[in-house]
Amino acid sequence: xxxxxxxxxxxxxxxxxxxxxxxxxxxxxxxxxxxxxxxxxxxxxxxxxxxxxxxxxxxxxxxxxxxxxxxxxxxxxxxxxxxxxxxxxxxxxxxxxxxxxxxxxxxxxxxxxxxxxxxxx
Amino acid sequence: xxxxxxxxxxxxxxxxxxxxxxxxxxxxxxxxxxxxxxxxxxxxxxxxxxxxxxxxxxxxxxxxxxxxxxxxxxxxxxxxxxxxxxxxxxxxxxxxxxxxxxxxxxxx
Numbered sequence: 375x376x377x378x379x380x381x382x383x384x385x386x387x388x389x390x391x392x393x394x395x396x397x398x399x400x401x402x403x404x405x406x407x408x409x410x411x412x413x414x415x416x417x418x419x420x421x422x423x424x425x426x427x428x429x430x431x432x433x434x435x436x437x438x439x440x441x442x443x444x445x446x447x448x449x450x451x452x453x454x455x456x457x458x459x460x461x462x463x464x465x466x467x468x469x470x471x472x473x474x475x476x477x478x479x480x481x482x483x484x485x486x487x488x489x490x491x492x493x494x495x
Numbered sequence: 496x497x498x499x500x501x502x503x504x505x506x507x508x509x510x511x512x513x514x515x516x517x518x519x520x521x522x523x524x525x526x527x528x529x530x531x532x533x534x535x536x537x538x539x540x541x542x543x544x545x546x547x548x549x550x551x552x553x554x555x556x557x558x559x560x561x562x563x564x565x566x567x568x569x570x571x572x573x574x575x576x577x578x579x580x581x582x583x584x585x586x587x588x589x590x591x592x593x594x595x596x597x598x599x600x601x602x603x
Contacts, residue, residue, distance in 0.1 A: 426590060
């Protein structure tokens with residue numbers, strides 16, 4: 375299993391863009407063996423899948439967020455990133471990066487520790 | 496979207512008890528269901544995949560069953576370290592995955 379670590383600003387102003395990075399270790403982000411996902415959890419609430427990137431360029435997003443989200447890969451740094459624009463306080467959450475092995479697609483078997491992002495002026 | 500409804504939302508049980516949580520899908524998802532355990536301040540951990548397959552390294556007191564729209568998750572003998580919130584997740588409608596709202600398990 376790969377290891378994942380989120381990083382990025384913990385505070386974002388309303389209407390601005392939330393940007394987070396997930397650093398991958400123990401495996402190559404370009405290997406084609408994994409789908410690289412972002413998942414968020416609102417305080418005290420359940421889990422919401424945001425989207426994934428596969429093989430550095432194929433992406434799919436949750437329809438409810440599709441108009442505001444993008445996920446990209448930086449192969450040179452073995453990282454993938456999340457950008458969510460036009461944020462409101464409803465986007466305040468813990469953001470996790472997670473992976474699905476291509477052989478067990480649909481199952482998130484590796485997770486980062488999570489990054490708390492607060493949207494506030 | 497496929498909606499996942501877990502029951503109960505909270506549960507209190509004693510050490511050694513058999514604990515069962517249910518998850519109902521809004522449409523047929525075959526066996527495409529996972530169960531996760533989340534302890535406070537931690538990321539979720541995959542316990543069960545394909546409705547009934549135990550993730551390697553997960554204790555055998557955890558089990559899952561079901562198919563179609565109705566699924567159950569069972570802890571055969573509750574241990575103190577099992578205190579957590581448990582989530583189901585469907586992946587039939589992949590890649591639009593959805594989770595249940597969670598079941599918070601406490602020790603009585």
